[in-house]
Amino acid sequence: MAEGVFQVAFYLFSTLIIGSALMMVISRSLFYNALFLLVVLLGTAGIYVLLNAEFLAAMQIFVYAGALTVLLLFVIMLTTGRFKKEAKIFHSQSVVGFIVAISLLFLSLFSLNLTSWKIVVGETSHTLQNLANFLFTQYALPFEIASLVLLVALIGAIWLARREEE
Amino acid sequence: MITLNHFLTLGAILFCIGLFGALSKRNIIAIMMFLELMTNAVNLSLISFSKYITPITIRGQIFAIFVMVVTAAEIGLGLAIVLCIYRSRETTQIDEVNLLKW
Numbered sequence A: 001m002a003e004g005v006f007q008v009a010f011y012l013f014s015t016l017i018i019g020s021a022l023m024m025v026i027s028r029s030l031f032y033n034a035l036f037l038l039v040v041l042l043g044t045a046g047i048y049v050l051l052n053a054e055f056l057a058a059m060q061i062f063v064y065a066g067a068l069t070v071l072l073l074f075v076i077m078l079t080t081g082r083f084k085k086e087a088k089i090f091h092s093q094s095v096v097g098f099i100v101a102i103s104l105l106f107l108s109l110f111s112l113n114l115t116s117w118k119i120v121v122g123e124t125s126h127t128l129q130n131l132a133n134f135l136f137t138q139y140a141l142p143f144e145i146a147s148l149v150l151l152v153a154l155i156g157a158i159w160l161a162r163r164e165e166e
Numbered sequence B: 001m002i003t004l005n006h007f008l009t010l011g012a013i014l015f016c017i018g019l020f021g022a023l024s025k026r027n028i029i030a031i032m033m034f035l036e037l038m039t040n041a042v043n044l045s046l047i048s049f050s051k052y053i054t055p056i057t058i059r060g061q062i063f064a065i066f067v068m069v070v071t072a073a074e075i076g077l078g079l080a081i082v083l084c085i086y087r088s089r090e091t092t093q094i095d096e097v098n099l100l101k102w
Helices: A002-026 A030-050 A054-078 A094-114 A127-136 A140-161 B004-024 B028-052 B059-089
Strands: none
Touching: A002 A030, A002 B004, A002 B028, A030 A054, A030 B004, A030 B028, A054 A127, A054 B028, A054 B059, A094 B004, A127 A140, A127 B059, A140 B059, B004 B028, B028 B059
């Protein structure tokens, strides 16, 4: 029973994700593009829940779906505007891009079907507590470096986006 | 029965859609969106590895947190650069920004 629910949820979320990603490719309006991206990100959060990563699903909704999409929408409003539809959405290199993407897809599917993964059978340990334990003991230094990266990005974004004084 | 391969296949398809979009869209903001999609696909693979290969020491999830941090920084800086380009060139189409192209 639980396995059936798991399967249905997996296929539902993956069709949602792949469908919205394809709509992102063909959509002519940037605004709708951002909304389809939002659907993709929320669907991925659902997949994270299926993979026993509740904390990451929550972070996905906060950081990606909440903050980044709103930031993208702000920039879209500041530059092209909401209702502008572009006549030409692909540039001249798109054929090369298509060939590269499709060959990478077949290569990766082929190689991941050949690999025999060392599957460890067992329930994922209680995630949030465990994650906090690892993050603040064993991975404390990378954690601090990550906060430094965010600080540098903050300062850099402010410096880049300010107006030049006359 | 859903196995690790299903999740990895989903990640691979999503990554390749993102790659195609990032290589062939004309608008810089759309390209940033597809970059976000690609890192999202990588995160999905990492988290599925975390469930199926290291379920006790959830390394994939920890790595995914750092990937999220770097993506947030990248998108923030990238959008600031897009605003700069728009302010000086009045366009967000990538093939109209060809000042350095020979």
